[in-house]
Amino acid sequence: MNLPGSGILKGMAVTAVNFIGSFFDRAHAKRLITEQYPEERPILVETSRSFPFLVFDGDPEKGIRCTACKICEKECPPQCISIVKAKDANGKPILRPQIFDIDISVCMGCQICVEVCPFESIRMDNIYEVSAYDRFGTLVLHKDQLLKSNEYYRQIHPTEAAQTDARIEAVRVKKAAAKAASAKAAAAKAAAAQAAQTQPEPAA
Amino acid sequence: MSFHPHTSSFNGVQGAGALDVSLGPQHPSTHGVFRMNVRMEGETITKLQPVFGYLHRNHEKIAEANSWLGSMPYTDRLDYICPITNNWAYARAVEQLAGIEVPERAEYIRVIVGELTRLQNHTVFLGFILADMGAWGSALMYAFREREKILDLFEWLTGARMMVNYMRFGGVRCDLPVGWLEKARAYVETYPAFLDEMERLLTGNEILLARLQGVGILSGERAINGGLSGPVLRASGVDYDIRKVDAYGVYPRLSFRIPRGTVGDCYDRFMIRLLEARESIRILQQAFAQIPAGPTLNPAVKQRGFKPPAGEAYGRIEGPKGELGFHLISQGGEKPYRYHVRPPSLINLTLLEEMCLGTKIADVMVILGSIDIVLGEVDR
Ligand code: SF4
Numbered sequence: 001m002n003l004p005g006s007g008i009l010k011g012m013a014v015t016a017v018n019f020i021g022s023f024f025d026r027a028h029a030k031r032l033i034t035e036q037y038p039e040e041r042p043i044l045v046e047t048s049r050s051f052p053f054l055v056f057d058g059d060p061e062k063g064i065r066c067t068a069c070k071i072c073e074k075e076c077p078p079q080c081i082s083i084v085k086a087k088d089a090n091g092k093p094i095l096r097p098q099i100f101d102i103d104i105s106v107c108m109g110c111q112i113c114v115e116v117c118p119f120e121s122i123r124m125d126n127i128y129e130v131s132a133y134d135r136f137g138t139l140v141l142h143k144d145q146l147l148k149s150n151e152y153y154r155q156i157h158p159t160e161a162a163q164t165d166a167r168i169e170a171v172r173v174k175k176a177a178a179k180a181a182s183a184k185a186a187a188a189k190a191a192a193a194q195a196a197q198t199q200p201e202p203a204a
Numbered sequence: 205m206s207f208h209p210h211t212s213s214f215n216g217v218q219g220a221g222a223l224d225v226s227l228g229p230q231h232p233s234t235h236g237v238f239r240m241n242v243r244m245e246g247e248t249i250t251k252l253q254p255v256f257g258y259l260h261r262n263h264e265k266i267a268e269a270n271s272w273l274g275s276m277p278y279t280d281r282l283d284y285i286c287p288i289t290n291n292w293a294y295a296r297a298v299e300q301l302a303g304i305e306v307p308e309r310a311e312y313i314r315v316i317v318g319e320l321t322r323l324q325n326h327t328v329f330l331g332f333i334l335a336d337m338g339a340w341g342s343a344l345m346y347a348f349r350e351r352e353k354i355l356d357l358f359e360w361l362t363g364a365r366m367m368v369n370y371m372r373f374g375g376v377r378c379d380l381p382v383g384w385l386e387k388a389r390a391y392v393e394t395y396p397a398f399l400d401e402m403e404r405l406l407t408g409n410e411i412l413l414a415r416l417q418g419v420g421i422l423s424g425e426r427a428i429n430g431g432l433s434g435p436v437l438r439a440s441g442v443d444y445d446i447r448k449v450d451a452y453g454v455y456p457r458l459s460f461r462i463p464r465g466t467v468g469d470c471y472d473r474f475m476i477r478l479l480e481a482r483e484s485i486r487i488l489q490q491a492f493a494q495i496p497a498g499p500t501l502n503p504a505v506k507q508r509g510f511k512p513p514a515g516e517a518y519g520r521i522e523g524p525k526g527e528l529g530f531h532l533i534s535q536g537g538e539k540p541y542r543y544h545v546r547p548p549s550l551i552n553l554t555l556l557e558e559m560c561l562g563t564k565i566a567d568v569m570v571i572l573g574s575i576d577i578v579l580g581e582v583d584r
Pocket residue numbers: 051052075076077078079080081102106107108109110111112113114
């Protein structure tokens with residue numbers, strides 16, 4: 001039989017070891033130490049995600065990848081994306097968003113929009129300091145706030161960005177090859193037609 | 205207008221000396237916004253009525269208005285201590301509904317993240333129940349320290365500590381990052397030492413024994429009648445674990461034991477978590493050794509615009525808190541016709557009054573803590 005109170009003493013020994021040990025475990029191998037937040041910034045893991053942003057290549061107006069297909073708008077579970085297609089001078093809709101708003105006070109950072117986008121144009125950001133006094137004025141992000149360059153994307157998610165770039169490159173190469181092939185086929189066809197025309201008429 | 209201090213939430217005549225107290229919904233030890241109307245004679249409980257619904261967010265109806273895939277991130281928010289197992293249960297229900305195969309590697313990943321979830325759930329349980337007893341401090345902080353390390357692993361894998369949105373129909377969203385498995389394995393190797401430390405800190409402590417032993421006894425028979433599941437049921441001596449009963453995933457290939465209690469009191473419910481955590485470590489070690497290479501997502505399944513055939517399915521898993529099931533009815537469309545969650549916390553709460561009758565008011569918190577509820581799942 002144990003001495004009465006020995007269980008409590010044993011427990012207190014554990015507490016003491018943890019307390020004293022915390023002064024010697026400088027490498028934080030076992031004990032986690034509170035991060036001194038505004039002075040000390042957390043080092044985010046690469047996969048870390050918060051809110052979506054729109055990727056552009058080169059120029060933010062011309063290089064915008066989004067085609068305003070509205071798939072993300074439809075699939076977003078809390079319905080916080082709002083898109084209006086742009087129109088050209090003649091009023092014909094073009095493949096670019098006029099308005100692209102994300103209400104990040106509703107967005108839950110699920111990245112479903114990223115997964116469903118067929119044009120690799122929406123990706124997850126890792127910003128976290130977004131508190132504001134004005135919900136509609138500042139927490140509804142508009143297109144110009146959402147647009148960020150592909151270089152930025154490569155910086156925050158290097159592995160994922162490399163995979164995306166490779167996919168885009170593969171599509172481009174395939175398209176170029178298809179174009180070259182079709183051009184070659186067209187040329188061959190034209191040549192054949194010409195050959196048929198220039199063929200001497202059989203002598204009468 | 206006059207203020208009636210004696211207005212009771214019960215429609216009964218008050219006896220002499222009876223006192224009605226509304227515990228919660230904001231008392232920190234009530235595990236979230238849970239409220240109990242308690243009637244006491246002196247300090248002894250004579251009636252207890254749980255009041256649910258303060259955290260109701262219409263989860264089931266929202267799911268019926270959303271696409272099949274769109275409900276996946278919402279399931280993270282059911283039992284927010286263990287989001288990954290919620291994902292798993294939903295994915296499993298949909299897989300049963302549509303007859304989807306899951307690649308082997310994905311099944312192993314599911315077991316690994318699921319058991320890590322169980323590990324951290326049981327760890328914070330140990331901390332919380334101590335906080336319920338008034339020991340708000342060391343035990344909870346140690347538990348949260350270890351949980352934080354597991355959440356770091358989850359963040360590395362899924363991008364978020366808690367709202368993981370990780371499983372997909374027919375697999376998982378992304379493969380394990382390079383180096384993740386080694387880190388997780390090394391971390392799990394340190395876990396038994398932490399559990400030993402926790403046991404030295406807690407299990408022999410005389411105050412803890414006095415507060416837990418013989419309190420809130422529940423017989424196995426009553427537990428079965430009440431439909432209870434998970435550690436609460438097994439603490440009452442019933443051998444029922446869905447990992448063994450249904451043998452889903454790759455669990456049949458892993459050897460582990462099902463701990464059981466003998467008395468069914470709070471102490472058994474406390475100890476069973478420690479024992480289950482040790483079994484989880486065994487499962488994890490085997491899974492780390494066995495995990496094969498291969499695809500992690502069934503390529504035949506279209507996640508966007510997913511349309512399962514018309515039909516009905518009930519998919520369940522052994523979550524850390526008990527049987528977590530999803531009952532789905534499909535009419536072949538893009539949305540579920542009916543989406544119902546069977547949360548273990550809610551069903552386990554139904555016998556709370558029975559466990560509490562005749563005990564003292566201070567024990568109610570401990571009994572509630574020993575059931576291990578999360579309100580996100582109770583109220584949905
Ligand atoms: S991350 Fe999720 S909630 Fe946010 S915009 Fe994308 S789909 Fe919507």
